Amino acid sequence: MNEDRRKLIEALLSAGAAISALGATSTLASCANLLKNTDRSPNSINNFIFTALKTDRIAIIGAGAAGISAAYYLREKGYTNVVVFEERSRIGGKCNSVHIDGQVYDMGAVFTTSSYTEVIALAEKFNVDLGLLQGQDAAVILDSETAKFHTSSTIEKAALLGVAAQYLQKIKTRPFQNIFNPGFRYLDLSLMVPFSEWLQKNSISPKTLESFFGYTFTPFGYGYTNEVPAAYAIKYYESKLVTSLIQQSSNLRMVTAGYQTLWEKVAKNMDIRLNSAVEKITRDRDREMVSIQIKNTSITEDFKFLINTSPLDTSLKFLDATKTEKNIFSQIKNYYYYTFAIETPQNFPSTGFLPANYSHARQHHPLCWLKRWEKHNIAIFYVLSDSPNDTELIQKTIYSDLNQKNYQLGKIRETKCWKYFPHFETANLQRNVYDALEGIQGENQTLIAGEIMNFSTVELTTRYSKNLIERFF
Numbered sequence: 318m319n320e321d322r323r324k325l326i327e328a329l330l331s332a333g334a335a336i337s338a339l340g341a342t343s344t345l346a347s348c349a350n351l352l353k354n355t356d357r358s359p360n361s362i363n364n365f366i367f368t369a370l371k372t373d374r375i376a377i378i379g380a381g382a383a384g385i386s387a388a389y390y391l392r393e394k395g396y397t398n399v400v401v402f403e404e405r406s407r408i409g410g411k412c413n414s415v416h417i418d419g420q421v422y423d424m425g426a427v428f429t430t431s432s433y434t435e436v437i438a439l440a441e442k443f444n445v446d447l448g449l450l451q452g453q454d455a456a457v458i459l460d461s462e463t464a465k466f467h468t469s470s471t472i473e474k475a476a477l478l479g480v481a482a483q484y485l486q487k488i489k490t491r492p493f494q495n496i497f498n499p500g501f502r503y504l505d506l507s508l509m510v511p512f513s514e515w516l517q518k519n520s521i522s523p524k525t526l527e528s529f530f531g532y533t534f535t536p537f538g539y540g541y542t543n544e545v546p547a548a549y550a551i552k553y554y555e556s557k558l559v560t561s562l563i564q565q566s567s568n569l570r571m572v573t574a575g576y577q578t579l580w581e582k583v584a585k586n587m588d589i590r591l592n593s594a595v596e597k598i599t600r601d602r603d604r605e606m607v608s609i610q611i612k613n614t615s616i617t618e619d620f621k622f623l624i625n626t627s628p629l630d631t632s633l634k635f636l637d638a639t640k641t642e643k644n645i646f647s648q649i650k651n652y653y654y655y656t657f658a659i660e661t662p663q664n665f666p667s668t669g670f671l672p673a674n675y676s677h678a679r680q681h682h683p684l685c686w687l688k689r690w691e692k693h694n695i696a697i698f699y700v701l702s703d704s705p706n707d708t709e710l711i712q713k714t715i716y717s718d719l720n721q722k723n724y725q726l727g728k729i730r731e732t733k734c735w736k737y738f739p740h741f742e743t744a745n746l747q748r749n750v751y752d753a754l755e756g757i758q759g760e761n762q763t764l765i766a767g768e769i770m771n772f773s774t775v776e777l778t779t780r781y782s783k784n785l786i787e788r789f790f
């Protein structure tokens with residue numbers, strides 16, 4: 318623990334609290350702005366350098382992509398004493414594969430593309446098959462004007478390529494220097510506006526882009542382009558991904574046996590404690606120890622380091638959080654992303670997009686569907702909502718919307734509601750919230766990984782975990 322750093326943060330906090338009390342600005346804002354002025358050089362932002370021994374006990378909370386990949390990269394570096402605590406009875410988190418009538422379906426993450434370098438490396442190493450996603454060229458799209466489905470071949474492909482090329486050219490320029498590195502440090506101010514505003518400002522045809530980005534943003538659960546800061550969208554649309562999407566049919570792949578199996582294979586022979594919800598964390602600053610208590614047990618275990626990949630806002634319930642942690646974590650926003658596995662009629666299109674529903678006003682309406690196996694009549698429908706309590710309402714809406722298009726859906730076979738896409742709003746980005754968040758990496762023997770740190774895809778969470786382990790161990 319670096320004493321100077323602790324004093325600086327305490328000073329920043331008391332300054333922030335004082336300003337807050339005067340009603341001028343939030344503690345976070347003050348803290349982050351002060352950090353901006355005094356502490357933003359690349360060398361000073363991570364002062365908490367660990368001197369970890371290979372035998373030190375390291376606890377990881379969460380057995381999703383972030384947690385399992387962190388455990389894997391630690392093992393690769395020779396750390397032998399790593400325990401992963403997972404509250405669910407399975408590995409994978411939002412990589413969640415279920416079996417229906419003998420076929421596997423993903424209720425969470427589905428795709429990889431050729432831009433998924435770390436995921437592909439893991440799949441190769443652990444002998445996990447990545448199969449082509451079938452039927453993409455025959456996807457149907459609901460035309461907003463005629464209210465009829467047409468096939469994707471009618472999209473203006475040439476215009477799309479032109480606008481994609483314009484975008485790729487743009488993101489090579491200076492404001493994008495940091496955005497493609499792991500994390501969101503040192504963000505350029507121009508990226509702290511809603512994505513649609515950024516597109517307008519950069520005179521990239523928003524209409525044509527709707528055809529391009531539209532199909533892989535809102536329907537993939539990332540909220541609405543007029544709300545979500547450009548920083549997130551541009552981090553996601555790195556050039557390799559955009560290039561992959563342009564050559565769509567050959568590049569979209571899925572884990573043939575289900576995404577969850579990738580992490581099950583990577584986690585083999587690791588010390589993973591399933592059904593172990595972390596209920597309390599006490600960090601002893603003097604002993605430099607982290608005590609972890611597990612729900613419904615009398616078990617408390619001591620560790621030298623903690624890597625938290627669970628949702629930070631909910632981890633405030635069990636963490637002995639500092640003022641900075643409370644301030645930052647409580648600003649996190651989410652959407653609720655629902656998936657339904659529903660029986661479909663014969664000859665139901667394998668993939669469908671409904672762009673008329675890609676706005677906040679149209680929450681609860683289906684955004685897209687995917688029939689994973691062309692010969693099996695089950696499709697996964699994807700829907701966004703502000704609330705986790707909308708299952709029934711959404712089910713009714715899906716049936717009625719598809720009925721209007723003359724599709725009679727069958728039974729619902731599986732339902733999931735995910736608290737999804739943790740992010741900060743533009744106002745928080747403008748207060749340099751990520752610099753403050755990266756600034757506490759390593760404080761009190763604690764590191765943070767997971768979706769919030771580098772955007773919600775399997776690849777980007779995995780890349781962040783890899784980078785974190787390289788930086789600190």
Ligand SMILES: Cc1cc2nc3c(=O)[nH]c(=O)nc-3n(C[C@H](O)[C@H](O)[C@H](O)COP(=O)(O)OP(=O)(O)OC[C@H]3O[C@@H](n4cnc5c(N)ncnc54)[C@H](O)[C@@H]3O)c2cc1C
Nearest residue numbers: 379381382383404410411425426427428595767768773775
């Ligand atoms: C419907 C859907 C579709 C998606 N599609 C894609 C896609 O096609 N391609 C793609 O790349 N990404 C996709 N994603 C995103 C991707 O799945 C996630 O970004 C990624 O899997 C997140 O990994 P994570 O480890 O950060 O979080 P999580 O997977 O959420 O893992 C966190 C883990 O922490 C555990 N946990 C929480 N609290 C505690 C506690 N107190 N004690 C112990 N354990 C705890 C949770 O149970 C969970 O297992 C999709 C996500 C969803 C929901």
